[in-house]
Amino acid sequence: MSQDSHHGKWAISSSDDDDDDKAIPLSGTTTSQSRQPTASGQGSHRPASPRNPGPEAATVEVKPEPANAPVSSLAVGLEAGRPAATNQLIPSKYETSPSLAGKRKKEELDGSGWALSDSDDDDGDVKGKSLGKRAPPSPKSKKPKVEETERPPSPHGRLYYIDEPEDFFESSIPCLSDTYRFYLNKVTGLDRKYNSGALHIRDILSPLFGTLKESVQFNYCFDIAWMVKQYPSEFRDCPVLIVHGDKREAKARLLQQAKPFPHIHFCQAKLDIAFGTHHTKMMLLWYEEGFRVIITTSNLIKADWYQKTQGMWMSPVFPRLPEGSGKSEGESPTFFKRDLLEYLASYRAPELEEWIQRIGEHDLSEARVYLVGSTPGRYVGSDMERWGHLRLRKLLYDHAEPVPGEERWPVIGQFSSIGSMGLDKTKWLTGEFQRTMTTLGKSSLRPDPPMHLVYPSVDDVRTSLEGYPAGGSLPYSIQTAQKQLWLHAFFHRWKATATGRSHAMPHIKTYMRASPDFTQLAWFLVTSANLSKAAWGALEKNGTQVMVRSYELGVLYVPSAFNMKTFPVLKSPFPVSDSAGFPVPFDLPPTCYSPKDQPWIWNIPHNQAPDTHGNVWVPS
Template sequence: MPDEPIYVSDKDKGKKPKREECPHKERCYRKNPHHFKEFEHEFLYNLLQMGDSVEIPDDMPQPQEVYLDQLEILKGILKVKKEVHISFTIENKPVENNHLKGEPSSSKVSMKGKTTIYNASTSENLDLIEESSPGTMLDRLKSNSPYNLFFTTIPKSPDTSKEQNAITFTDLLCPSLGKLKCSLQINFMIDIDWLLKQYKARNLHEKPLTILYGDDWPDMVEFMNRFCPNVKYHFVKMKDPFGCHHSKVGVYVYEDNSVRIVISTANLYYEDWNHYNQGLWVSPVCPKLPEGSTEKDGESPTGFKEHFLKYLQTYNLGILKEWIEYVKNADFSQVKVALVYSAPGKYYPNSNGNHLHRVASLLSKYCNLPKKMTPDSEGPLSWGIMAQASSIGSMGKTPAEWLRGNLLRSLASHKQSPLPSNSPATISIVYPSVDNVANGYFGLKSGGCLPYSKATNDKQKWLQTYMHQWVANAKNRTRAMPHIKSYCRVSPDLSKLAYFLLTSANLSKSAWGNNIQKDGGSYIRSYEMGVMFLPQFFDEEYFEIQDSPARKNKQLFPFMYDLPLTPYRKTDNPWCN
């Protein structure tokens, strides 16, 4: 590939860069600039040569908006000087792509039930590898111990890369963590091309990789079969049309057969790791158990190992057998978080596999709140519950139906009041407003990670009385939208947490569980994965999130958004797709 940029002008028509033709040709769905630098796309080049008026044929194998994005990427790479006017069609309606003339434009595109706003601004030549703060990942893991809670860096906000707990995906592959033998990625959306380039940046692209994924991207299987001999894969097809394979888990096995688990909120593609706020828990290394040990040996104080094995076994897949063996033979005794997962099926109290039941069970056993000793002293009800998510499902016609009758029953549980019925505890929902998104780094495109349905919102306007803005000024993250999902209970002075849950589960019945039935059962539609931080397992009374002279804990607990919360104004509306 030439070192100097290629320019296309009138006199250069007919000249093309000499690169290997993309094997997918017109079926190519890639939007990674580096793919277009490596492979020729003759049909796109020919479209650019059409000059002032380019028409994308209706019978092309990919949606027309895919070609629109690809033309923008190619135009940026080729440094096209001649302005091009492209017309395309969405939902049988002609749309003018005027942004190539300098006018902003956006189009609404629906993909597999998820609507994304594509802002037609000039595509950026995106770097594959973003650098985080100096030092090895092992250094950062030690400095963030015992919580091991990390956030993604946001390139548009350079200050985030200076944070000691802000990391990139390639940090998870840092050789300081161990010499990688193989890895497993369980996720919803995976851009295998982008993912392998992250491994390649660490010279690990030929190491065995197993993936389970829930979103079947066009030609992904063909791409893996042709170009990824080291990759084993399985597409998790959901039986329930309203279910989603939404878990986001990494399992890393090192040459000494030690294991490390990463549980996050991020899909495996560029935007999720660079445009949006995400959360990750990175486990300490779990050494291989001595010969003769059983799978019950090396258990965490929270039962993490047993529950993680049960989660893997819910898939009933041969492709996971070796990974189950790696976990069985590892020592998880240093893991201090409790595992919370959802898997499709009906579950009953005191069981994992259902967020509603599992969270309620953990909090009923381990959540300590101050007793109300006098009329003026703080008691359990003075500690507010905060639910922060990137999407919201249908909750019913009134708060009592699911939000307060089921979700709050779980989140408000504590030792003194297990499974409270009709709890008067306060619950606040943190979810970006339209203004939050519009002021994001990418304008309306910033809302691409927030697939809350307008039709659903219109049916539950009552929910807006619970809603609060996305504000994270203290962490320089306000203009990056949150794909992180977190649930916690905070003290009245906003300095302490009684618990903290990081999870892939949004505010929906599919993720947390349907209304609890008379027999105590609750049905789950989706796969979800999270970790619960409980102070007892960290030898603390509460987690501290603000520094003060009275601080007891060595380490402040990482907290992303600002307190006190900023309520919606009467004129505010939640961002909807």
């Protein structure tokens, strides 16, 4: 069957889903990570070429992502006559991959497997299935020399096809802006200036930032062998605690990945509500010099740190309190310490007790952001304001300030995954979520300003650095899209010329309130939460109860915490300067979809035009 809309005509699979209450999270962006085929050689700038998989590749877990209903499998077409790389889950143009069974999730095989982005879909039931067949191993183990003729010319320059230069990672403490402590990730293939002041995971774990003793990695998607390599050699055997949400077979595979690494230990997050995921992405780093928190949008797989747009808040090093200090000491004006300890306590995990004690012994008074978390549960009374979007609403009510003409200040949401929100906009988006997003102080005014939702179009994905495989981390399914065509009227293109990331598809998730001329912000949030009820929570029982399915975490920037009335928007974040302007990661004002634009939908064909690597996207 087919479906027409003002954003184009789609071929729709016969599978159907009638449950509008189940949210579909998209890509590691969402609560589960969608797999991303790397037709272009996902772990490097080299095109796909025959090679033997690395020894650790076979241990990386492939975990499917929750979805509403079985969907078609995906295949990425290569140029005619080009061999598929070993260990790449991308069959040739004339082959089809095994069924995804409506799910997708994690893994990155030595940089060349499908990188699954997390999805918040509330309706997942298939787990642990492989997402594709591997190409037969090549008899040659030596990587052949890459010739110019192997691929069409790249619009992103010749450097796209080579490995990162030696100085891609830090050689000295990078130039950072300490005003907001909000950073983007380094992206391979960009002009050097757009990586100035950006961070790679190796930068974060560098000895230049502290002498590491122990760490905790909270995340949704893991490639353990790759993660271990990101630690510098002098810290590579320091204890690491992995906090995850995997169960049964998926958990067994994760544990199997860690067998070669005795310094890695595990903590399983309790997911007591169906279809919830552990989507939080946070690092706790304990140094000889103190303690640091990083809250990010990246999974612990190579693809998420390679050519996607990610964001993070990195705290300063919090010093240890003097012996004998009370538990309430070392608090920040934003109560960051209290809220972080409350979030960790929500896991009810013995493995985190030592860290709760350790954090209590440090001075977190320099934190200037508010913590916005989600934890699974049904909450009533005052507990309703502890988590999810009602937590955000409470913070904006208490700490944001009304602005003149606020009814004209648009709300902007930007994400990489979309859940099911009902048959019309009032069911959740405008009837519940928008009320939170439009809260500004204790004003009784409840305006209905414009809402701009930034989500990549098909053409954004096609012309990206990764090409169509980038769409594996944007898992908006046709089954969900066809039930909420009303949503697409809100969509705006992903454009990020000021940060150089227009062609690095977003896995970052941000929400903000901007002035009508887009030069000021009333507040800004970077988070793991995509646009879904699973991530943000939904009211039940006539608004007397809120139900949250997933773990999420983000930080809220409010001008009053920085002694400002509003945040001025920084128009040119790169190269980095210590400006008072806020470095919004995409262009303002957002660009509305044209009548020819279609939102990226990951389980229908996209073969009208080849991508930047000459490939097409063909579900079977």
